[in-house]
Amino acid sequence: MDVLKDKIDVILSHYDYQVEDLLPILLEVQHESDGRYISEFSAMYIADQVKIPYAQISEVITFFSALNPTKKGKYHIEMCNGTVCRVNEKSIIESYLEDTLHIKVGETTADGLFTLDHAPCFGACDISPSVRINKKAYGHLTIDKMKSILEKLRGDSNDL
Numbered sequence: 001m002d003v004l005k006d007k008i009d010v011i012l013s014h015y016d017y018q019v020e021d022l023l024p025i026l027l028e029v030q031h032e033s034d035g036r037y038i039s040e041f042s043a044m045y046i047a048d049q050v051k052i053p054y055a056q057i058s059e060v061i062t063f064f065s066a067l068n069p070t071k072k073g074k075y076h077i078e079m080c081n082g083t084v085c086r087v088n089e090k091s092i093i094e095s096y097l098e099d100t101l102h103i104k105v106g107e108t109t110a111d112g113l114f115t116l117d118h119a120p121c122f123g124a125c126d127i128s129p130s131v132r133i134n135k136k137a138y139g140h141l142t143i144d145k146m147k148s149i150l151e152k153l154r155g156d157s158n159d160l
């Protein structure tokens with residue numbers, strides 16, 4: 001936790017502890033944290049440092065979908081839930097992901113490797129149906145393509 005605290009201090013200092021920069025501060029802290037989320041500890045520490053109530057930070061984290069209040073798996077899969085992806089049968093890919101990962105949308109696999117969430121359209125409609133994995137878009141998805149992406153990610157993970 002101290003390592004993260006040190007990183008938060010660097011980020012806060014970069015923004016000169018300005019509450020006006022709360023959103024970029026939170027996004028950077030999230031990026032630096034294991035599990036890409038804003039823990040209660042981090043939120044309380046930041047609130048203390050920029051001198052605002054904890055409840056205010058909590059509201060910001062709840063309001064912005066880009067901020068995560070809960071820990072994510074190593075690979076955060078965001079299934080687009082936008083209109084174009086729905087028309088292009090994203091439900092087939094979503095069902096495959098739920099079945100193969102043994103989780104529902106909003107859950108993380110027991111090994112902490114994958115989290116599956118919905119996301120609003122992220123502008124990859126031309127390659128719909130699409131998912132983002134750790135913010136990288138993958139499109140023209142079929143079950144075979146999704147399977148091969150998961151296999152590649154599992155392979156990378158074994159190398160670590």
Ligand code: FES
Pocket residue numbers: 080081082083084085086121122123124125128130
């Ligand atoms: S509707 Fe899915 S990326 Fe736009």
